[in-house]
Amino acid sequence: MATEEKKSGGIVETIKTIVYALLIAGVFRTFLFQPFWIPSGSMKDTLLIGDFLFVNKMAYGYSYASCPSIIAPRFGLNIDATDICGIFDGDNKRLLGSEPKRGDVVVFRHPVSGRDFIKRLIGLPGDKIQVKGGLLYINGTPVKVQDAGVFEEVAEEQGPQRLRPRCENGPVGDGGICKKSRQRETLPNGVEHDILNIGNQGSDNTSVYTVPEGHFFFMGDNRDNSSDSRVPNIAGGVGFVPFENLIGRADRVMFSSAGKSMLFFWTWRSDRFFKAID
Template sequence: MENAPSAEPTDQPARAAAKPAPPKSEWRDLATFLVKLALIVFVVRSFIFSPFSIPSESMLPRLLIGDYLFITKWNYGYSKHSLPWSLPLIPGRILPGTPARGDVVVFKAPPGNDTDWIKRVIGLPGDTVQMQNGQLVLNGKPVPKQAVANFVLPITPNFQRCQPQFEQVDAKGNPICSIPRFRETLPNGKQYDVLDQGMLPKDNTGVYTVPAGHAFMMGDNRDNSMDSRFSHEEGGIEFVPLENVEGKAIVNFWSTDGSANWLLPWTWFTAARWSRIGEGF
């Protein structure tokens, strides 16, 4: 019997062991994700839309303290004030546009240009604006002002400063505030409601002439709004540069009466003013 041939020795070197894949860094992946997310948020808030909350009563009856709304950023062009913290990355204005009379806009309030305010555009460059006995006069012509049903607002943690003469109770015995309301109609057909609580100093003013590149802003709560009728020394904003305008208010996405307790989740729903969610401008 012949012996089986023995295996011949090979001349090929042994294959090198496969190199292990470098370990993944979870922290690095997380940091990369957060940077990408921050960049997306920065672009969206700067150039598309941004949220804004209402901190004061100056835009009653349209906006209540505790309303949250979205503003669109492309309507009037872009400036450094379109960016978070007004980062000086955009010189002047690009793709500039002019608001329409009656638009509700968010802007950086002069003279500091560091605080977001919201008001209604009343006067554009070249317009004259005046108040006479509580009536708005635009370019020498009184703006029609028609009395409508009183504005009724429940007394809640977000609204407690009702003037005594307007305090009432509803059918259930709950305290409410009932304030005289009027409807104004601008020359372009834009209608909106304003509140007039009586004759106060800024219900009669001189004539304001809006300079080029600026707008005249007013709050709808005419007797409780520091706006373009007031000088900087009085705490007002005077004429607002169009460069300061950040965007146009478009829709309420949330509203709360201020009675929620963060530690009691069910109160988040009882405090919500559901009828105001989705209300447009």
């Protein structure tokens, strides 16, 4: 009898430990930091496919988007943030809110699909944004750019989705060197970051976008390979992003894997451990 009671007590303690651990992890993920795995090349060369980082949720305060979404089709899980915190959705306000800065690298919820995106904040409320000849204009003034050489990578399938890079010198066969022109862009507030160019396309010449109050305009650093605010969200792009949809700021890459899984430690990029995000 004593042995059975001991076993029963041990099981209860184990369950309690698991529940407490899940609660702590939930609080950590909801209010402090959210893990994020870079799935695509839209932010190269600032962020590479396979970079793993934590998003600082304290940076901009909290909204319904701060609640986690749990999407795991393999296990039949599709829990959206609105399922948990939908009562706070729609007012475009934040608790303990803090305005993001131009040039921040931000994770946000897509206004239509609800999926998490990561892009660079380019336009603030009231700004007029336009791209002409591949050059960014903010409120009628072109940003400063200077040549920063060439970005090179191997032309091969990348990440779990096995995406192939687009190349300025393409088409490039497997194992070849894929090249993109690289420039250093300086935003009006002095933030500097690299941007990549693949070729001339429609997104290099846009109309003028006037950012509405309470919204923001985002672009990927890999300018010719990014679905961002240059395309309305009703047309498959991002469009203007409401303040309440911001999840947090990305400050530092924790580690990076060039393979199909973060568990493949032999593919980790040692030069990206704890790398600050410009």
